[in-house]
């Protein structure tokens with residue numbers, strides 16, 4: 452299937468009024484006046500500079516938090532407008548509403564290269580309901596639409612999908628880079644393609660894990676997610692965290708441990724050859740783990756799950772929790788990562804916030820930083836971990852889109868992406 456992002460040419464935007472959907476849903480200080488992390492604002496700057504340099508008149512739209520369809524001052528986008536003004540070194544006019552006369556007046560006063568920002572779209576329930584009249588009203592102010600908010604592309608909202616019915620629509624550069632990187636991962640990864648998966652919860656990534664397991668050559672499992680696999684394989688895991696399957700999914704016959712069991716079963720005939728001759732199972736889970744009695748524990752101990760077989764398993768005390776991957780597992784994962792052509796990593800290998808259980812995540816983060824493979828990282832906690840280790844600049848691509856990335860990696864066509872592809 453052809454997958455070509457539609458990017459605006461200069462002639463598409465020059466001297467035009469351009470509606471730009473950004474994701475300025477950023478953390479604010481407790482008094483709600485300062486932006487405390489501006490990564491998402493920074494991500495939109497290339498597109499905005501391109502528009503300003505070509506004399507476009509720019510209308511910015513975004514959401515912030517969950518105001519549930521009501522105007523609530525603590526969810527105002529005003530601090531982000533101020534912050535953007537500093538970054539662009541030009542004033543950004545802020546309109547305290549996203550519909551009505553005030554918007555029309557501000558837009559008609561715009562001069563080439565000027566930027567106006569409208570108030571939080573989610574002050575109106577029509578935004579999330581993808582109301583056609585609301586979308587038409589937003590679109591009515593502009594001649595062109597650019598979406599620079601890939602992180603919201605998995606939702607069919609008025610500002611992500613609705614407006615594309617009324618305006619020529621394009622991807623922003625950051626949106627296009629992100630979606631193209633993820634698309635390449637799904638369609639032509641350099642092999643061997645190694646997926647490293649961890650974190651505590653499996654629920655938000657289960658569909659992406661299942662889809663990528665079929666596409667990858669090797670799946671290295673760590674973190675709390677590994678407990679699902681260990682439990683599925685019949686290991687005693689004491690009090691280790693295993694996310695409960697929510698009741699509504701259970702009713703539909705879903706069970707996270709059963710998902711792990713099914714994946715192991717399904718991939719049994721698939722092997723990857725290491726060093727040209729050693730066959731490896733496709734899914735690899737820890738053969739040793741670091742245990743403690745709580746997430747905050749100071750004391751830890753390494754338990755071997757494989758060498759001594761049953762004798763070791765009997766030693767797993769009922770109050771133990773598996774809180775990191777052990778040294779032998781780290782060594783194996785490091786070696787496999789070093790031979791990869793592509794690595795996708797989502798989720799820490801252990802409770803990295805506690806120094807007693809941080810070694811697995813640190814060593815795997817370093818191994819991925821060191822490999823020549825193309826590395827793509829995702830997930831908020833993976834980000835927090837590499838920040839903690841000072842490794843943020845060591846990877847090829849860091850996906851910040853959360854839910855949208857995971858849905859895309861699950862193989863779904865997202866409602867906010869489809870209208871922005873060349874037909």
Ligand code: AMP
Pocket residue numbers: 649650651652653673674675676692773774775798799800801802803804830832833
């Ligand atoms: P997630 O949001 O699902 O990516 O989970 C991230 C969190 O998983 C981090 O805060 C880690 O502390 C936690 N975590 C990683 N490994 C384990 C483990 N073995 N048991 C419990 N929590 C874990």
